[in-house]
Amino acid sequence: MRQIEWFGNYSFAFIIVITALVLFLIAYCILRFRASVNPTPSRTSHNTLIEVIWTVGPVVILLCLAIPSFQLLTAQYTPPEEAKLTVKATGNQWNWDYEYQVDNTLSFNSAILQDADRAAAGKEDRAAYPRLLAVDNEMVVPVSTMTRVLVTATDVIHAFAMPSFGIKTDAVPGRINEVWFKADKEGLYYGQCSELCGKDHAFMPIAIRVVSDAQYKTWLAAAKTDLPGANKALMAEVDGTNKVAAAGN
Structure with missing residues (x-):
């Protein structure tokens, strides 16, 4: 970046x-x-x-x-070091599936957070969880860690874009594209699908939460059996202490 x-x-x-x-x-x-x-114009040719x-x-x-x-x-297209974490991001109309390439693979869906669900999710603070950008389940990665994202789609062409990390690549059905990033600051970062993909294209946000290595390991262990509980525990620990970096297309 x-x-x-x-x-x-x-x-x-x-x-x-x-x-x-x-x-x-x-x-x-x-x-x-x-x-x-x-009064006499130049005739220079x-x-x-x-x-x-x-x-x-x-x-x-x-x-x-x-x-x-x-x-x-x-x-x-040339990462300076080998990736320590690989996440597969699959675009759907109009949400994302994330699959962590770790032992006992973790996978979940991430969709825009509806206003009616804010209270139950504990995401009523619109400064931290903006309208049209907040999601129900964020991708969680550790800070200062080389992360590889494998990007594809199931239906139409989407685009995985995170301006704060300087990445953007098409999500094409039947094809896997690859991007990488290394976030050097903890926080909650927002992006959006950047390829017109249908009537709800504007409602397909991307949210990546960057946390400490210890927080990530705790979240990952808990998320494999109880994703909502792991997310709430992580939010309780980090909300109010980390800067939110919101960015759109």
């Missing part, structure tokens, strides 16, 4: 310079070649120096953008 942020700032510097240059040239032409000071500049300049700029862009693209 830091590399993505760096490239965004790096590209923005070029945008500022190019925009300023274009505005300067427009202003210069308006003032320098206005009719009152230039070509200028070798200017033609070289406007050809070479863009090529250099594109190279300066392309090289780090391809490096970033390579990094996105």
Whole structure:
């Protein structure tokens, strides 16, 4: 994610310079070649120096953008270390199934939290559990742990997107795509399906709760036999102490 942020700032510097240059040239032409000071317009048909500049300049700029862009693209598909946790995310109309690739496989469904279910779920705080983003069961992962997500779908094409982690990939029926992330800060992070997938596309959020390694192990052990109870115990321990990072498409 830091590399993505760096490239965004790096590209923005070029945008500022190019925009300023274009505005300067427009202003210069308006003032320098206005009719009152230039009654006889120039008949110049070509200028070798200017033609070289406007050809070479863009090529250099594109190279300066392309090289780090391809490096970033390579990094996105090359995890710096082996994943310690693998979760399979399967998109359905309009919810997600999560399957943890661990001993005694854990799997559960994650769907948007209905207002009528907030009280029973203990998620009445809309600052922590926003409307249209809160879910009944979050994906839970340990902090500072390389996590691999295998993404697929059962019906139509969806997209698994978590902007805070810099990941987004299509969920395609009959195909498995792969993304990875390493969350370095505990909290509750939100994303959404980012591929138009039907009438309830806007109601297909993604929620990932990042906790300490000890909290994750406790939750995982309990979730295999009592997922609702494990979720409530984890919420009681972490709610009010961790920052919520909400992000959409």
